Amino acid sequence: MGTLDSALNRDRYVAVxxxxxxxxxxxxxxxxxxxxxxxxxxxxxxxxxxxxFAPDFFNHGLFGPFxxxxxFFFLSSFSVVVTTAVYMRLARARLDPLSEEIRADLEGxxx
Amino acid sequence: xxxxxxxxxxxxxxxxxxxxxxxxxxxxxxxxFAIVRSVxxxxxxxxxxxxxxxxxxxxxxxxxxxxxIILYSxxxxxxxxxxxxxxxxxxxxxxxxIGSVLGVLIYAAPLRNVGGYxxxxxxxxxxxxxxxxxxxxxxxxxxxxxxxxxxLAAVGLVANRMFNTSSTVNKPxxxxxxxxxxxxxxxxxxxxxxxxxxxxxxxxxILMVLAVAVLTVxxxxxxxxxxxxxxxxxxxxxxxxxxxxxxxxDGRLFSKGTTYNSGQDPWVHLSxxxxxxxGGMGMPWFFMRxxxxxxGREARQSAGWASMIxxxxxxxxxxxxxxxxxxxxxxxxxxxxxxxxxxxxKLVDNLFGKWANGVLGGFALLSVAAILAAVxxxxxxxxxxxxxxxxxxxxxxAAEVKDIRRNVLVIGFASLVLxxxxxxxxxxxxxxxxxxxxxxxxxxxxxxSLYWRRFNTRGLMWTVYGGMVATLVMVVFSNGIxxxxxNAMFAGLDFKIIDxxxxxxxxxxxxxxxxxxxxxxxxxNDAGFAEMRVRAxxxxxxxxxxxxxxxxxxxxxxxxxxxxxxx
Numbered sequence: 206m207g208t209l210d211s212a213l214n215r216d217r218y219v220a221v222x223x224x225x226x227x228x229x230x231x232x233x234x235x236x237x238x239x240x241x242x243x244x245x246x247x248x249x250x251x252x253x254x255x256x257x258f259a260p261d262f263f264n265h266g267l268f269g270p271f272x273x274x275x276x277f278f279f280l281s282s283f284s285v286v287v288t289t290a291v292y293m294r295l296a297r298a299r300l301d302p303l304s305e306e307i308r309a310d311l312e313g314x315x316x
Numbered sequence: 317x318x319x320x321x322x323x324x325x326x327x328x329x330x331x332x333x334x335x336x337x338x339x340x341x342x343x344x345x346x347x348x349f350a351i352v353r354s355v356x357x358x359x360x361x362x363x364x365x366x367x368x369x370x371x372x373x374x375x376x377x378x379x380x381x382x383x384x385i386i387l388y389s390x391x392x393x394x395x396x397x398x399x400x401x402x403x404x405x406x407x408x409x410x411x412x413x414i415g416s417v418l419g420v421l422i423y424a425a426p427l428r429n430v431g432g433y434x435x436x437x438x439x440x441x442x443x444x445x446x447x448x449x450x451x452x453x454x455x456x457x458x459x460x461x462x463x464x465x466x467x468l469a470a471v472g473l474v475a476n477r478m479f480n481t482s483s484t485v486n487k488p489x490x491x492x493x494x495x496x497x498x499x500x501x502x503x504x505x506x507x508x509x510x511x512x513x514x515x516x517x518x519x520x521x522i523l524m525v526l527a528v529a530v531l532t533v534x535x536x537x538x539x540x541x542x543x544x545x546x547x548x549x550x551x552x553x554x555x556x557x558x559x560x561x562x563x564x565x566d567g568r569l570f571s572k573g574t575t576y577n578s579g580q581d582p583w584v585h586l587s588x589x590x591x592x593x594x595g596g597m598g599m600p601w602f603f604m605r606x607x608x609x610x611x612g613r614e615a616r617q618s619a620g621w622a623s624m625i626x627x628x629x630x631x632x633x634x635x636x637x638x639x640x641x642x643x644x645x646x647x648x649x650x651x652x653x654x655x656x657x658x659x660x661x662k663l664v665d666n667l668f669g670k671w672a673n674g675v676l677g678g679f680a681l682l683s684v685a686a687i688l689a690a691v692x693x694x695x696x697x698x699x700x701x702x703x704x705x706x707x708x709x710x711x712x713x714a715a716e717v718k719d720i721r722r723n724v725l726v727i728g729f730a731s732l733v734l735x736x737x738x739x740x741x742x743x744x745x746x747x748x749x750x751x752x753x754x755x756x757x758x759x760x761x762x763x764x765s766l767y768w769r770r771f772n773t774r775g776l777m778w779t780v781y782g783g784m785v786a787t788l789v790m791v792v793f794s795n796g797i798x799x800x801x802x803n804a805m806f807a808g809l810d811f812k813i814i815d816x817x818x819x820x821x822x823x824x825x826x827x828x829x830x831x832x833x834x835x836x837x838x839x840x841n842d843a844g845f846a847e848m849r850v851r852a853x854x855x856x857x858x859x860x861x862x863x864x865x866x867x868x869x870x871x872x873x874x875x876x877x878x879x880x881x882x883x
Contacts, residue, residue: 214847214858215843215844215846215847216843217858218843218846218847218850218851218858219842219843219846219847221846221850221856222845222846222847222849222850223846227849227850227853230853230854231849231853234853235767238421238422241421242421242422245414245417245421246414246593246594249414249593250590252407253407253586253589253590254586256404256407256566256570256586256589257570257582257583257585257586258582260561260565260566260567260570260571263403263565263566264561264565264566264567269544269547269548270544270547270548270550270551270564271547272564272565274403274564274565274566275403275564278403278406278407278410281410281414282410282413282627282630282631285413285414285416285417285623285624285626285627286623286624286627288417288420289417289420289620289623289624290620290624292420292421292620293420293616293617293620296425296616297613300853301613304853304854304855305854307850307853307854307856308854308855308856311850311854311856311858312856312857312858
C-alpha cells in the first residue's frame with residue numbers, strides 16, 4: 206500500500222468519524238457499554254465486598270440451608286445471563302443497523 | 317496449588333482405571349487425528365493457517381470459548397476446592413463467568429472489527445509500528461510461555477491421577493506422558509492449523525460438558541432432585557474449618573487467618589475475585605478466538621453465548637463440588653491442598669465405579685491437550701506476525717506459511733522441553749500471574765487504545781512494560797513463590813512480602829503509567845484515532861487499490877474476504 210493511498214484512506218476515515226451519523230453511533234455505543242459495564246461489574250464488586258467485609262450479613266439464614274450469601278451467588282450468576290442477553294439485544298437493535306449503514310457507504314464508495 | 321513431580325504427600329489411589337483410560341485416550345487421539353486430517357487442506361495461506369480463514373461460525377466459536385475456560389484447575393481442582401471451602405470457593409468459580417462478560421462488552425466486536433491477528437494490529441493504528449509490535453509480542457509470549465508450562469504440568473497431573481495407581485508420583489511415567497502428549501499436540505497444530513484447533517476445542521468441550529452433565533444428574537438423582545437435602549448433607553458432612561464457618565457460610569477463605577502466615581485477610585481472597593473478573597479475558601490465546609469469527613457481530617454473539625453456557629456449566633461444577641462432600645463425607649474429601657484434584661475421581665468412583673474414571677481420564681487428557689494446542693497456535697501467531705511486522709518484513713503468503721509451520725515446530729519443541737524441565741516445580745502460580753497480566757497489561761492498553769484519543773506510543777510502552785514489570789516483581793515476592801509450605805513454588809524459602817493477588821495493585825499501576833506516559837509525550841495521532849474508531853465500531857475496511865488484490869488472486873484465496881484483510 207503506497208503512502209499516497211494510505212493518506213487518502215485516512216482522510217476518508219476522518220471524514221466519516223466527523224460525520225453526524227458516526228457521532229450518533231459512537232455516542233450510543235459508548236453510553237450502552239458504559240452503563241451495562243458499570244451496572245454489571247458494580248453489582249459484582251458490591252457482592253464480593255459484602256462477602257469480604259459483611260460476613261454476618263451474608264451468613265444471615267433465609268430458609269433451610271439457604272443464606273444471604275448463597276442468594277447473592279445466584280443473583281451474580283443470573284446477572285451474567287441477563288446482562289449478556291440484554292446487551293446483545295440492545296446492540297443488535299440500536300448499534301448494528303447504523304454501523305452497517307456507515308460501513309456499506311464507506312466500503313461502497315470505491316466500487 | 318498442585319504439582320506433579322514435587323513430591324506431594326502419598327495418597328492411596330483407589331479410583332484410577334489406567335488400562336481403560338489409556339484405551340479411551342488412544343481412541344480419542346485417533347478421532348482427533350481424523351478430524352485434523354480432514355481440515356489439512358485449509359492451511360494454505362497465513363489467514364487460513366492462523367485464523368481458520370476467519371470463517372468460524374458464531375455457535376462453534378462460542379463452544380470453543382467455553383472450552384477455553386474448561387481447564388484442569390477451573391473444573392477438576394475447583395470441585396475439590398468447593399467441597400472443602402464451600403461458599404467462598406463458589407465465588408472464585410463464579411468470578412471466571414463474570415470475567416467472560418468483559419469479552420462481550422469490550423473485547424469481542426472491536427477486536428474483530430479492527431481485524432488483524434494480534435493486539436499489535438490494534439496498537440499500530442496509533443503507536444509507532446516497531447515498538448507497538450514488540451509490545452504485543454512481549455505480552456503474548458510471556459503469557460504463552462507461562463500457559464504452556466502450566467498446561468503441560470496439567471497433562472502430568474492427569475497422568476498421575478488417572479493413568480497410574482501408585483501412591484507417590486511415578487516420575488518417569490508422568491514425564492513420559494507429558495512429552496508424548498506435547499509431541500502429539502505439536503503434530504495436530506502442524507497439520508491442522510487453526511481450523512484443526514477449533515475442531516479439537518469443540519470436540520473436547522462437547523465431551524467435557526456431557527461428562528459434567530451426566531455426573532450432575534447422577535448427583536442430583538441421589539438426592540431425588542432435592543437441592544435442599546443436598547445442601548443440608550453437604551453442610552453436615554463437610555470437614556470442620558479453622559475459621560469456624562460452616563460450608564455454606566461466608567468465611568472459610570475470607571476470614572482472618574485463613575491465608576497462611578498473613579495479616580492481609582480478607583483482602584487476599586477479595587483481590588483474587590477482583591483480578592479474575594477483570595483480567596480473565598485478557599489472555600491472548602483466549603481472546604484470539606474473536607479474530608476467527610466472520611465479523612464483529614458474530615464475534616460479539618459468540619462471546620455472549622459462551623458467557624451464558626459458561627454460567628450454566630459452572631452451576632454444575634458447584635453442584636458437583638457440594639455433592640462430593642455430601643456423598644463422600646469429610647474423611648474422603650481431600651484436605652491437603654496438593655490433593656484437591658482427587659475429590660472428583662473419588663466421587664466418580666462412588667457414583668459409577670472405576671470404569672467411569674477410565675473414561676473421565678481420557679476426556680481430561682484430551683481437554684488439557686486441546687488447551688495446549690490453542691495456546692501453541694496463539695504463540696506461533698504472535699511470534700510470526702508481530703515479529704515479522706516489527707522487522708519490517710512482509711513475506712509472500714506461501715513463504716509465510718512455511719515460516720509459520722517452522723515456528724510451530726521450533727516453538728512447540730522449545731516449550732515442551734521447558735515445560736518438562738519445570739515439572740518438578742509448583743508452576744500453578746502461572747495461571748493467576750497470567751490473569752494478573754490480563755488485568756494490568758492487556759486491559760489498560762486495550763481500553764486506552766479503544767477509547768482515549770490522546771493515547772500514544774509512550775503511553776503504550778509505559779502501560780505494557782510498566783504493568784508487566786510491576787506484576788512480575790510482585791509475583792516474585794508473593795506467597796505463590798515462597799513463604800507458604802503448600803502453595804509456593806519454593807516452599808522451603810520465605811522472602812514473601814505480599815499475599816494480595818498482585819494484579820490488584822499492578823492493574824492500577826498499569827493504568828496510571830499509561831496515563832503518565834501519554835501526557836508526558838507530545839505525540840498525538842487524531843487521524844489514527846478516527847480510523848481506529850470507525851473501524852472498531854463498523855468493521856469497515858477501505859479496500860486498498862491494487863497490490864493486495866493482485867496478490868490474493870495469485871494464491872487463489874476465496875473472494876469473500878476483503879482484500880485489506882488478506883495482507
